[in-house]
Amino acid sequence: MDSSKVFISLFTLIKVIICLCSIQAVSASQSNLFREYIGAEFKNVKFSDVPVYSNVDFHFILSFAIDYGTSSSPSPTDGNFNVFWDTDNLGPDDVSAIKSQHPNVKVALSLGGDTIGDAQRVYFQPSSVDSWVSNAVSSLTDIVQKYHLDGIDIDYEHFQADPDTFSQCIGKLVSTLKKNGVISFASIAPFDDYDVQSHYQALWNSHGQLIDYVNFQFYAYANGTTVDQFMDYFAQQRRNYSGGKILASFISDGSGGLAPQDGFFTACTRLRSEGQLGGIFVWSADDSKAEDFQYEKQSQALLATPR
Template sequence: MELSKLCMTLLSLQAFFFFFLEAAPSNSNLFREYIGAEFNNVKFQDVPVNPNVEFHFILSFAIDYDTSSSPSPTNGKFNIFWDSDNLGPSQVSSIKNGNSNVKVALSLGGDSVTGGFVYFNPSSIDSWVSNAVSSLTKIIKQYNLDGIDIDYEHFKSDPQTFAQCIGRLIQTLKKNGVIKFASIAPFDDDEVQSHYLALWKSHGNLIDYVNFQFYAYDKGTSVSQFINDFNTQSSKYNGGKVLVSFISDGSGGLSPKNGFFTACNRLRSQQKLHGIFVWSADDSMGNGFRFEKQSQALLANSN
């Protein structure tokens, strides 16, 4: 009887060990880039795409606001606020047809619209979710998109309302087969983190990537501080694939010129480099996408 119990215990430990190995995040060749928010005529084909990475373009932004008079929230009825003249449905089809490793997503919210903040401001959970599912399904199907990203940065709702609205939105879009993946884009601010961590706690199993805005930290961030920040946020979004990031104009965080790739290599040696994302292609045009090329070359050799 005691031997039988010992065998069962060993089998349980073995099963847990293999589950942990499968579930633990590891290095990835995922590269993501936001595009279209600044209306400077950047096109998909302007951005270099390494065939040996998984590449996600993220259209920025779809916003549940109406600007026909003064900017005002529309309770989940999303409209297109990216440069759709240069980044329209035919351009999406073209970049995906020409690159089998490319997927295209859209990001919700963003920081501002026509000079004012974009607020998450639902009238009710049920009505917001219903409107959001309907309006986003239409846009996603029209553009043949693959996923969504959540980038609300200002709130007029409590964290639990945000968690339920966004969680149910992602759940419904995935259940309906409208999207294949979803990500969130928090940064280190108490109000922002309270909302996204509530969402993570209730619906983290539905969120595929955490596009953490490490460039929102101070411009003078060192490599060691960047690693510390990464580990801190990874513990908060426990079990999530937290991506590292930089901003093209070098205005914040750890820049590619000052050690970003050193930090990436350190994380890669620890099996923690789950991907890189960039804000944004619009700004990177000015340097010929130099750091996009370098990022993808590093990721192509990550495993």
């Protein structure tokens, strides 16, 4: 065979391999996933209040399960989690009903959060890695099974433990729950704060393979964020959580970040055209109810549109 033809054939094969790898990389980060936090503000919102489009993957995230006691002066319980969301409207039967009505719906719970009530901060405060993991696996298994849940989300925002301890605890927790078949997915919810990022990036660097989604709180950036700024922030977090499925996000009350009416969907469309939109999530259904979930509808319509 002519050596020049062999070279051309090899060159063509290499181009095809590179193209296929690029397509796989795009599909790995792109999805039609929509996620919504619910229940933290006790505004009587129900799963059935929230519009669910049939052609998206939809995750409700119950907020929150916290390893604090439930007395009038709650304090850390070293991994023994209790339910702090609106159980009157979001109980086990309600979870079963929404999942039965919508086969594309899964339900998770989020761990930690910012505060209990309006004032008391929630701290990640284990006495030791082994004790915290043991208690957390036991208590969360009970909650997940009671409420018929599918996954967990990690949303600790304040820490009285170093990043390595946080990484070991959360990594072992997620690994054990997945290995035991208790959950099928896990996500993290960091934001751009030095202490927060140092803990979550330590977790990502050591156990990133266990984390299915990154619910980055882009609404924690300044109110009035522009589309171009949002795109820069998104690119920065893609570097921080390299290889992760990064979701775009907005806050229902418009108090921070890039608001839906100011270009959020423009940014999402740009990310989608680049194959980088890992999905959209909203904080939260409790506040969106007052506006009839107009932006949840718009988010799902965008995600459901064929690419």
